[in-house]
Amino acid sequence: MDRCEALVDFSMVGRARDDIRPGVRTVGFRRRAVIAFAVTDEAVEILGVYYGGRDHETLMRADED
Secondary structure (H helix, E strand, O other): OHHHHHOOOOOOOOEEOOOOOOOEEEEEEOOOEEEEEEEOOOOEEEEEEEEOOOOHHHHHHHHHO
């Protein structure tokens, strides 16, 4: 939770992943998880926390459909 809340202050951290979805960024967490989020004018929206070897790219593309 603390890492997700810190994204409010450092919202441009991580890697832009427009190849997955426009406006999506990802950041690693403790080498075990990937946090996917989007920054809007009003908030930082956590799109998902993906653990281990999960294919977060495919899962996020499927969520958009």
